[in-house]
Amino acid sequence: MSNKKPTLSSTRQAFGDTLNLMASKNKNIFVVSVDLKSSLKLSKFAKKYPNRFIECGVAEQNATAIAAGLAKSGKTVFLCSYSSFSPAINWAVIKQSICYNNCNVKIISAHSGLLTSAYGATHQMLEDIALVRVLPNMEVFSPCDAIETKKIISVVANSKTPAYVRLVRPDTPLFFDKKLSFTIGKSHVLKKGKDITILGHGPILHSAFQIHNQSLAKLSLEIINCSSIKPLDSKTILKSVKKTGRLIVIEDHQKIGGLGEAIAHLLLENNLSPKFIHLAVDNQFGQSARHCQELYDYYNIGIKALTSAIKKIIS
């Protein structure tokens, strides 16, 4: 494990750039915006394709059904907002107008998790995965970095089902293997190991590569990027857990309703009971901080907490 400082990059920029590129080839790509054009890096798109950039103002419920109506007319619609608002304010509209009506809308939501550190509790969305993964017809993806964001956006732009893609505010470390391709329902083993499976989604998974504790140096960690939260890659996950017998799930989300819960369910249904630790926010709201690492430490989902969890699970 190297001490080299990782390159940082923006998942939002990756999204905006990819969509711009795809829109030049695919005239059916539409954006429905709720006045977050610049934040979602869509200013270029709006300028280049004014007819395909639909600005709804800060009215998420209307925007969501507008997106569904456009999709019903054959468009591939990207509904772009922050996760604190979409899927929060508009959840019933997502359920009925998008999911039940099975409309081809991609919900792109930035500013997820405690990574929105400075904004405080109302803008640190920790419940979005719970809200969307429960919905029939909905696929749920959480890219670990900007490279994977590009790959996920390219894939969902060509699929025909409702999907949710979770993005974050800050620039985050690049660690997805460029050579890997993203497939719906497929997880990636980013590092092979045999002692402990560490599984997570989003930029927080990078902390698994930052364990530099001397006493743990001999441990062999298997690190799995579970960006396809729904559908889950049960094959890869079960195979790894069967091998290691120890599983730590880490996520910047509430414990309740998060990926960890989905994994625990998967394990139980397959009669597996490995040693299991779920590192996630435990029934609390967030708060402002200058650096997200302060929050990760406070809510016990940072590198310190992961190090303790590894020690505990191996003992």
Place this chain on the structure above:
Amino acid sequence: MNLFFSPQTKKLQKLSWQLRQDLIDMSYYAGHIHIGGSLSALDLILSVYLSDIFNFSQNKRMRSPPVVDASKRTDDNFILSPGHTCPALYVVLAYLKYFSKVELKNYNKMGSILQGHVSKDVPGVLYSSGSLGQGLSFASGLALADKLDKKSRYTICLTSDGEHQEGQIWEALMFANKYKLNKLINIVDCNKYQINGSTQDIMPLDDLAAKYIHFGWTVKEVNGHDFNQITKMLKLAKQSDRPVCIIAHTTFGKGISFMQYDYNFHSLDRLTDFQYKKAQKEIKNHLK
């Protein structure tokens, strides 16, 4: 009062009472139905589908599967936003042979396409609804797509007055105005009642027409049971350069004396034998 009725108006009037009979049958046989709003909305839906003002020809024959791919559809769009008044839509679609009339007997039965709130599984239905306030936004999305694609299709949405308590409706009004959705027509079924009382008591709408006008819409007001007026306004609505709202003043529970103006008939478990016979008799008198 209209003293001169066109043959078409006469036909629609007669049909309206025949279909009211279907609705009453459904109220007697099904375990549950939203009957008050269905009876108020019926004449509006009938006018949309049967006045020859709009194009609903594609899916009429039962044997041809419904065309769901929007890009291949040529029909106008109809969106029922208050999904609970679907029995009124079902009886009209059954009359038009979108599906077999026999299916009405299976309304809200397990396995039937006719759910208690309208679903897109019903031939001819574009949008599943039930959660109030969403339909007008969805209709606006359809209308915008057509406008950008330079299609001449009209999108007609039916909303209810009570539904206007949902904030999303007002979001949609601003949107339709911004994008000048001149082929969007929102018919408001103003029956003045909702599940627990009169709309005036629960949350008054006051001057709805003025509100729509301030939101940039063209507004027409009609008696929602007068086919002459409704069809005239629907024709006029096609001429507008802005989105159109037709405020249709209707009677809650229209046509059945003991249901009219009684909000307890918003949601009904089942008609009693006595109520069923009385309702049948009243309808028969109108069909004489």
